Amino acid sequence: xxxxxxxxxxxxxxxxxxxxxxxxxxxxxxxxxxxxxxxxxxxxxxxxxxxxxxxxxxxxxxxxxxxxxxxxxxxxxxxxxxxxxxxxxxxxxxxxxxxxxxxxxxxxxxxxxxxxxxxxxxxxxxxxxxxxxxxxxxxxxxxxxxxxxxxxxxxxxxxxxxxxxxxxxxxxxxxxxxxxxxxxxxxxxxxxxxxxxxxxxxxxxxxx
Numbered sequence: 001x002x003x004x005x006x007x008x009x010x011x012x013x014x015x016x017x018x019x020x021x022x023x024x025x026x027x028x029x030x031x032x033x034x035x036x037x038x039x040x041x042x043x044x045x046x047x048x049x050x051x052x053x054x055x056x057x058x059x060x061x062x063x064x065x066x067x068x069x070x071x072x073x074x075x076x077x078x079x080x081x082x083x084x085x086x087x088x089x090x091x092x093x094x095x096x097x098x099x100x101x102x103x104x105x106x107x108x109x110x111x112x113x114x115x116x117x118x119x120x121x122x123x124x125x126x127x128x129x130x131x132x133x134x135x136x137x138x139x140x141x142x143x144x145x146x147x148x149x150x151x152x153x154x155x156x157x158x159x160x161x162x163x164x165x166x167x168x169x170x171x172x173x174x175x176x177x178x179x180x181x182x183x184x185x186x187x188x189x190x191x192x193x194x195x196x197x198x199x200x201x202x203x204x205x206x207x208x
Contacts, residue, residue, distance in 0.1 A: 003027065004120040009194075011132025011140060013147030019127045025207045026120040028113035038111035039185045041101040049097045056081045056089030108184070112207040115187035124150055124192040127200060128164070130157065136166035145171075154190035156182060156199045164196060179203050 004026045007015040021027070056062075062081030069076055083091040119125040126148060133140070145153060155168045155176045169176045175186060179202035187193060195203055 004117075006120060006125045006127050007148075008127045008129060008197075009144060009148060010129050011144070013144035016129070021120055021125075022204055025113050025204050026116050026125070028110070028117045030114040030118050031110060034107055035111045035114050035184060035188065037101075038103055038108050039188055041103040041108075042183050042185045044099040044101050047099040049099050051094045052096050053090040053093035055091075055093050056083060059087070059089045062088070109207055111184045112182075112187070115184050116193070116203070116207060119187065119190075119193045126150070126192070126194045128155075128194050128196045130161045130164045130196040130198060133161075133163040133167055136163050138167055138170050141167040141171060141174075145174075148192075148194075150192035150194075152189075152191040154186055154193045156193070156195040156203060158196065158198045158202065161196055161198060179206055182206060 003023045004021045005018040006021055006026075008017050008019045010016050056079070059081045062079040066077050066080050067074065077085075079085075079088075081088045083089055116125070128144075152173050153175075155164070155174060156179060157164045157168075157176060159178055165176050168174050175190070177186065179199050182203060
């Protein structure tokens with residue numbers, strides 16, 4: 001199988017050449033169930049799990065019986081903190097919990113390779129020459145994306161490429177991340193992916 005290719009874009013958004021991508025990372029088999037499992041685990045990891053309510057045993061008060069058992073004509077009651085009382089506890093209340101799901105390292109990397117390969121196969125993966133951004137320029141970023149012709153991009157830059165990050169991060173519906181922050185869910189969400197030359201090697205290492 002021929003190695004997949006991606007356009008190398010310069011500061012002006014013009015394609016200078018095609019870059020050959022590593023077939024093991026960008027030409028891998030896409031396994032939807034593995035991608036789904038990984039995305040679900042990543043989304044669950046962002047959940048705080050702090051939602052809680054008090055049961056009848058946690059609500060203060062209600063220790064004494066509100067009225068005697070018989071002779072009042074009213075229904076018997078043992079506490080004012082029962083769920084059907086105003087101010088009472090909640091029946092089957094939610095409690096703090098951990099939503100984390102375990103995903104093996106091989107599974108996570110396989111999902112990332114599949115997501116990257118999907119973009120490479122669809123022609124929505126591009127490589128950016130970040131050396132052209134001598135200073136932050138949102139206008140240059142807008143022009144670059146317009147000439148590239150892709151929408152809702154995910155831009156991956158290294159921590160040292162601050163000029164590139166500042167140029168793209170103010171754009172609406174554009175997400176800028178470092179290779180260490182790159183997740184499969186972001187790759188699935190993005191309609192296109194733009195990776196700088198310096199960040200490309202780090203992305204390969206994360207998916208290998």
